[in-house]
Amino acid sequence: MGDYVRQMPESSGGFARAPGASRLFHVDLPLLFLLILLAAFGLVVLYSAAGQDMGIVARQARFFLLGLVAMLLAAQISPVRYRRWAPWLYLLGVLLLIAVMFLGVGAKGAQRWLSIAGFRFQPSEIMKLVMPLMVAGYLADRPLPPRPGHTLVCLGIIMLPGILILRQPDLGTALLIIASGLFVIFMAGIGWRYLVGVVVLAIMSAWPMWMFVLEDYQKQRILTLLNPESDKLGAGWNIIQSKTAIGSGGWQGKGWLQGTQSQLDFLPESHTDFIIAVLAEEFGLRGVILLLSLYLLILLRGFWIGMHAQSTFGRLLAGTITLTFFVYIFVNMGMVSGLLPVVGVPLPLVSAGGTSLVTLMAAFGLLMSIAAERRVIGQ
Amino acid sequence: MAQNITLKDTAREVRVYSARTAVAVFVTSVALTLLLARYFSLQVTDFEIYRTQSERNRVQLQALPPKRGLIFDRNGKLLADNRPSHTLSLIPERVNDMDATLSRLGELVALSEDDVEEFRRKLERRRPYDAIPLRFQLLEDEQARVAVNRHALPGVVVEAQLLRHYPHGALLAHVLGYVGRINESELETLDTSDYRGTFHIGKVGLERYYEDRLHGEVGYQNVETNAHGRVLRVLDRFAPVPGVDIALHLDIDLQRTAMQALGDQRGAVVALDVATGGVLAMASTPSYDGNLFVNGISSRAYSALRDSPDVPLFNRAVQGQYPPGSTVKPLIALAGLQSELVTPETTVPDPGWYRLPGSSRRYRDWTLSIRGTGHAPQVDLNMAIAESCDVYFYDLARRLGIDSMHDYLAPFGLGSRTGIDTTGERSGVLPSSRWKREALNQVWYPGETLSAGIGQGYMLSTPLQLAVATATLANRGKFQTPRLVRQVGDAAPETPVSHYVDAAPEHWDAIYQGMRDVVHGARGTARSIARGMTYDMAGKTGTSQVIGIAQDAVYDEEAVAERHRHHGLFIAFAPIEAPQIALAVIVENGGGSSAAYPIARTVIDAWLMREGA
Numbered sequence: 001m002g003d004y005v006r007q008m009p010e011s012s013g014g015f016a017r018a019p020g021a022s023r024l025f026h027v028d029l030p031l032l033f034l035l036i037l038l039a040a041f042g043l044v045v046l047y048s049a050a051g052q053d054m055g056i057v058a059r060q061a062r063f064f065l066l067g068l069v070a071m072l073l074a075a076q077i078s079p080v081r082y083r084r085w086a087p088w089l090y091l092l093g094v095l096l097l098i099a100v101m102f103l104g105v106g107a108k109g110a111q112r113w114l115s116i117a118g119f120r121f122q123p124s125e126i127m128k129l130v131m132p133l134m135v136a137g138y139l140a141d142r143p144l145p146p147r148p149g150h151t152l153v154c155l156g157i158i159m160l161p162g163i164l165i166l167r168q169p170d171l172g173t174a175l176l177i178i179a180s181g182l183f184v185i186f187m188a189g190i191g192w193r194y195l196v197g198v199v200v201l202a203i204m205s206a207w208p209m210w211m212f213v214l215e216d217y218q219k220q221r222i223l224t225l226l227n228p229e230s231d232k233l234g235a236g237w238n239i240i241q242s243k244t245a246i247g248s249g250g251w252q253g254k255g256w257l258q259g260t261q262s263q264l265d266f267l268p269e270s271h272t273d274f275i276i277a278v279l280a281e282e283f284g285l286r287g288v289i290l291l292l293s294l295y296l297l298i299l300l301r302g303f304w305i306g307m308h309a310q311s312t313f314g315r316l317l318a319g320t321i322t323l324t325f326f327v328y329i330f331v332n333m334g335m336v337s338g339l340l341p342v343v344g345v346p347l348p349l350v351s352a353g354g355t356s357l358v359t360l361m362a363a364f365g366l367l368m369s370i371a372a373e374r375r376v377i378g379q
Numbered sequence: 380m381a382q383n384i385t386l387k388d389t390a391r392e393v394r395v396y397s398a399r400t401a402v403a404v405f406v407t408s409v410a411l412t413l414l415l416a417r418y419f420s421l422q423v424t425d426f427e428i429y430r431t432q433s434e435r436n437r438v439q440l441q442a443l444p445p446k447r448g449l450i451f452d453r454n455g456k457l458l459a460d461n462r463p464s465h466t467l468s469l470i471p472e473r474v475n476d477m478d479a480t481l482s483r484l485g486e487l488v489a490l491s492e493d494d495v496e497e498f499r500r501k502l503e504r505r506r507p508y509d510a511i512p513l514r515f516q517l518l519e520d521e522q523a524r525v526a527v528n529r530h531a532l533p534g535v536v537v538e539a540q541l542l543r544h545y546p547h548g549a550l551l552a553h554v555l556g557y558v559g560r561i562n563e564s565e566l567e568t569l570d571t572s573d574y575r576g577t578f579h580i581g582k583v584g585l586e587r588y589y590e591d592r593l594h595g596e597v598g599y600q601n602v603e604t605n606a607h608g609r610v611l612r613v614l615d616r617f618a619p620v621p622g623v624d625i626a627l628h629l630d631i632d633l634q635r636t637a638m639q640a641l642g643d644q645r646g647a648v649v650a651l652d653v654a655t656g657g658v659l660a661m662a663s664t665p666s667y668d669g670n671l672f673v674n675g676i677s678s679r680a681y682s683a684l685r686d687s688p689d690v691p692l693f694n695r696a697v698q699g700q701y702p703p704g705s706t707v708k709p710l711i712a713l714a715g716l717q718s719e720l721v722t723p724e725t726t727v728p729d730p731g732w733y734r735l736p737g738s739s740r741r742y743r744d745w746t747l748s749i750r751g752t753g754h755a756p757q758v759d760l761n762m763a764i765a766e767s768c769d770v771y772f773y774d775l776a777r778r779l780g781i782d783s784m785h786d787y788l789a790p791f792g793l794g795s796r797t798g799i800d801t802t803g804e805r806s807g808v809l810p811s812s813r814w815k816r817e818a819l820n821q822v823w824y825p826g827e828t829l830s831a832g833i834g835q836g837y838m839l840s841t842p843l844q845l846a847v848a849t850a851t852l853a854n855r856g857k858f859q860t861p862r863l864v865r866q867v868g869d870a871a872p873e874t875p876v877s878h879y880v881d882a883a884p885e886h887w888d889a890i891y892q893g894m895r896d897v898v899h900g901a902r903g904t905a906r907s908i909a910r911g912m913t914y915d916m917a918g919k920t921g922t923s924q925v926i927g928i929a930q931d932a933v934y935d936e937e938a939v940a941e942r943h944r945h946h947g948l949f950i951a952f953a954p955i956e957a958p959q960i961a962l963a964v965i966v967e968n969g970g971g972s973s974a975a976y977p978i979a980r981t982v983i984d985a986w987l988m989r990e991g992a
Contacts (some may be wrong), residue, residue, distance in 0.1 A: 144392045187403070189395035244436065247421040247429025260437045265606035285422040292411055299407055303400050312389075315396050319403065326407045330414065337417045 026075040026372030031301050035349065035364060038294045039064050042275075042350035048257045049271040049278040049352075056271065056352060063354040067361030074365025079314045079373050082366065086130070086137035090157070093130045096123035097164040104168070112168050124165045124173045125359050129366070131161065131177050132324070135184040136316035144312065145189035154185055171218055172343035176331075180324040187306075187319035221341040238268045242336045246280040253284030271352045273344060276336045291350075295329050305371045314370040321363050438614060439604050442576030445595025446541055448622030450555060450585065452631040453657075453865060459555055459586075461541035465517040466578075467525060468510035471502060473534030473606075480532060481513075487528060488514055488521040493677060500563070510536055512578055515674040543579060543586075543673050547631065549666040550638055553694040554629060554658075554863065556584015556802065557669035573597055582672065584694070585625070585863055587802045592867055595622035626866035628657025636985040637662035640978040646966040647695035649846035650982055653958040656850065656859030658799070659986065660962075661843075663695040697804040700839040701965055704921030705767045705972075706950045707788065707834040709852060709890045712760055714787030715775045716886040723760050723889045729753030733773035735825055742829050744769040745922070764893025765900045767920055769833050776832025781823055784831060785811035790880045791848035792858065793840050798877075799861045807844050810837035835924060845963035849950040852894075853917070853958035855887045856880035891917055891955055898951070904972065905949065908980040914954040914987055918979065920972035921948030947974035953983050960986045 022029050043057055043064075050056040096114060100123055104111035113120050135154050142150045158181035165174040186195070210219065224236050245261035254260065259281035261267045270278050279287050302322030309315040325348060332347040334340035346353050348360055421429065450459035467488060474480050481495060490513070498513045517525070517537065525537055543558045545551060558579040561569065565580060574580070575597055581587035598619030602610045637648040641664040650660040667684055676684075684692050693699065715721040731747035734740065744753055745767070754768045763771035776784060789795070794809025808814070810831055812823035830836030840848075843861060851858045856879045865871060894917035897903040904920040923946045947969030952961035960983055966974040 143388070145395055187396060187399050189392070189399055241436075243421060244429050244432045246418060247425050248433035250422050250426045250430065260603075261433055264437060264604070264611070266433075266436050280418060280422065285418060288418045288422070289415065292415055296408070296411055300404070303404055307397060307400055312392060315393075319396070319400060323403055323407070326410070330410050333414050334417070337414070337421060339414075339417055 026368055028368045028371045034298050038349045045279045049275050060352050063357045067358045070358050071361040071365035074362045075368035079370055083137045083313045086133040089130045090134040093127045094161055112170055125355050127161050127177050128359055131181045132317055132320040135181045136313050139188045140313035172345055183320040183323040184316050187316050225341040239338050241266045242274050242277040243338050245277040249281040249284045251285045253282050256282050274336050275351050276333055276347050299326055305367050309370050310373050318370045437603055438601050441600050441602050443598035443619045444576035445619035446621040448593040449624045451626045452629050456631050459545050462544040463539050464542035465522050466512050466538050466540055467514040467517055468512045468536050470510050470534045487524040545669045548668040552666045552669040553663040554661050556586040557672040558586050559672045560675050583802050588800050593622040596620035623868040625864055627863055628865045630659055633660040633986055637982050640981045644966050647842040648964050649696050649842045650962040651846050651850045653850050653853045653961050656861050658863045661696045665689045665691040667691045697843045700805050700807050701946055702923035703834040703840045704923035704948055706919050706921035706948050708772055709894055709919050710788050710791055713890050717882050720778050726757035726759045727771045727774045729758045729770040733770045742773050761893045765896035765903045767904050772832040773829045776828050781828045782811050785809055791851050792844050797847050797861050800863050807840040808837050842963045842965050845950050849952055850961035853952035853961045894919055905976040908976050916951055916953040917955050918951035922971045944968040944970045947972045949975035949979045951979045
């Protein structure tokens with residue numbers, strides 16, 4: 001019975017001849033199917049959010065195809081090899097982050113970009129992939145649940161790039177990367193008392209963080225979250241307009257291309273970070289439920305791959321990638337709906353944006369590589 | 380390392396990992412449910428709130444200001460119209476940084492400190508999402524510069540609106556008055572909903588008096604706007620009701636003639652249509668250009684007008700109060716006839732001066748200083764009027780007494796506002812013993828009666844009052860309230876006849892004859908204008924003292940500073956047998972009536988000889 005269920009998605013319609021090829025190319029069909037479905041939905045929403053600009057949609061579609069290629073390439077490499085490469089990739093990542101400090105370019109007082117041979121990219125983006133690889137690679141050799149000493153080493157591995165990114169400054173990315181490292185430790189089975197300790201520590205550090213670490217604009221975002229009405233035309237404008245867009249969508253939605261908040265430019269960043277508001281306005285709660293369902297299925301597939309991974313490294317990596325994916329969803333949808341402060345986190349696979357999309361697809365490639373390892377060994 | 384290998388327990392590891400995965404699935408499921416709950420609360424629970432808010436975002440109620448009524452002269456010539464003008468306004472809600480936007484706009488268009496100050500004042504009292512005007516009458520290149528930079532200037536809008544324009548400028552400023560921007564004190568008394576979208580209101584003159592008719596009724600439209608305040612489409616519309624057009628009795632050509640006749644002199648001419656009481660011309664010099672006020676005159680230009688010794692903002696025709704001088708003599712003569720104190724044949728000896736019984740003070744006749752004697756040994760009523768004999772009227776005034784004189788003159792409109800349809804009218808003074816007691820708390824002295832008899836002393840009248848009194852004479856006693864406006868929209872309001880001055884026909888004739896001889900008589904005081912006249916004019920000259928001349932002192936025109944020279948006055952109506960026009964002329968410091976009567980001739984000629992007359 002279990003085998004039958006496992007086989008079902010692979011043998012379902014449209015992919016009749018696929019199983020052989022998909023195994024050959026290490027493709028996890030359920031995951032691929034969900035990702036394409038999600039990206040297609042995303043492009044439909046983007047067309048409306050971008051003011052029916054076909055150029056933006058085509059650009060995003062090209063990035064998605066590029067992401068698919070990256071995913072396929074990433075899927076071909078075995079987890080063993082990733083594990084071997086992890087320390088070197090990590091070292092490279094850290095060096096690039098240090099380079100950013102001295103050679104980086106940026107805007108609005110933040111240095112995040114490196115420009116090499118005319119190609120601009122964010123080293124922190126690489127770190128999103130490398131961090132789970134490095135921590136998982138380190139812990140995979142060690143007895144699990146991890147011992148305190150190993151955990152401390154892990155924290156060191158996590159905080160070095162974390163602090164570098166924090167100093168760019170890019171609080172949102174730093175927290176996400178630190179979180180992805182911590183997820184590895186969590187999935188490795190660290191004791192609950194440590195987790196409780198971390199939570200207590202986090203709460204206790206809130207005050208010093210507020211006083212010494214957070215920049216004024218970051219504090220402003222938190223204050224705005226607590227009371228958007230306090231700054232109706234400034235920082236609060238975005239959140240008031242996005243909540244209005246979401247709420248006015250109702251159950252049914254106003255219809256595709258019919259969202260007044262989005263189409264009349266009341267909604268800021270409507271095709272990037274705030275695109276969920278466009279979806280919610282035009283497709284209503286029904287659309288939100290559809291989107292959440294797709295996300296949930298992807299998350300479950302990710303956890304399922306982790307559960308069935310054949311190596312410690314694969315397990316830790318799969319669980320971590322899946323949890324990180326979840327954090328993106330939660331932070332983005334939470335911030336746009338006024339649950340969380342505004343941080344620059346895109347809605348995965350839906351928001352316009354090339355780099356993050358390709359990184360994300362590469363991460364799914366890692367997942368597929370892990371899934372393929374299971375099958376290879378299983379056969 | 381050996382230790383690590385010995386402790387590696389794959390089964391336990393998988394068990395722990397499975398447990399952690401279960402926790403992760405649980406946590407993510409709870410978190411996604413939390414998100415769902417959040418979206419549910421926004422989209423279902425609070426749907427109505429957000430739907431309303433989104434509608435309010437999208438739809439704006441815009442006021443549609445009505446078109447202000449036009450003003451025409453009696454022949455349908457346009458005197459006040461509305462011209463399209465582009466106004467630069469800001470919607471503060473949409474402006475990110477007000478100071479930066481203002482300074483950026485200052486680079487694109489000319490902004491005076493007054494503009495900005497006025498704008499900031501308006502900013503404090505406004506409705507949300509109202510566009511606050513910053514600069515009116517943008518020039519074409521300024522419009523273009525703002526349009527090019529519009530994307531960088533959120534909340535900045537350029538709106539076309541109609542702005543009042545006075546094509547004849549200074550020619551009619553005192554007749555029409557002007558509109559100006561609504562000020563704060565007006566905002567407090569106005570029904571602001573009527574004036575939403577309207578920035579101007581009648582300030583003085585006709586524009587003020589007929590404000591409620593000229594303004595019209597405001598309309599509204601619901602429009603869909605985007606976040607930048609740009610109107611995308613009109614959802615529904617309630618059209619404004621335009622203001623009513625107004626036609627005047629005034630003839631613009633006659634007005635021009637009167638203004639030109641006054642020329643550089645300070646003075647006023649009021650010409651009335653005898654049949655209706657309508658104002659044919661109302662000139663006051665110097666004047667100003669009403670267009671200056673429409674968009675807020677600069678404070679420097681305003682102080683120049685306000686502080687000028689010639690007081691150009693002062694409408695002499697209705698606000699100027701002058702001693703009427705000898706122009707009241709026909710009225711006093713009629714009072715003498717009506718009271719039967721004199722007949723046309725009664726004569727008074729005239730040595731050139733008059734003395735009250737029991738008093739040594741001599742009241743001089745104006746001839747004394749010129750001819751050294753009076754007009755004639757015996758002066759009758761006709762000569763008294765034609766030659767403006769002071770002694771005759773000293774005697775008549777004494778016999779009438781001040782209070783009786785007051786009662787005879789009051790029905791001609793002296794001493795009270797005529798009720799003309801414009802602003803700022805003054806009442807003048809028609810003295811009586813009661814008036815002096817109440818106004819000055821003093822008793823009346825008999826000598827003051829003599830001064831009143833020749834229109835001096837306390838007596839003051841406006842040029843309009845003199846014109847109305849003259850028209851009443853010409854109408855044989857029918858007193859009509861003067862009117863500037865002949866027609867409001869399609870309605871032609873009757874000029875009200877408030878009362879009749881009752882007098883015997885032969886008495887009117889006697890006065891007419893005297894006034895005829897002022898112009899046409901061999902020794903008439905205004906005989907110099909009779910040359911070439913093709914109609915009969917009835918007139919009366921007047922000279923009024925600006926400062927008291929000491930007794931026995933000789934008035935030397937040259938020596939008296941220009942501002943202290945006598946005012947020259949003249950009243951007239953014509954043609955005598957069927958009067959069409961009645962007028963009053965005053966030339967301030969003109970030296971005497973000779974400054975005034977040529978103006979009357981010019982104006983009456985123009986009216987009677989006009990095309991189609």
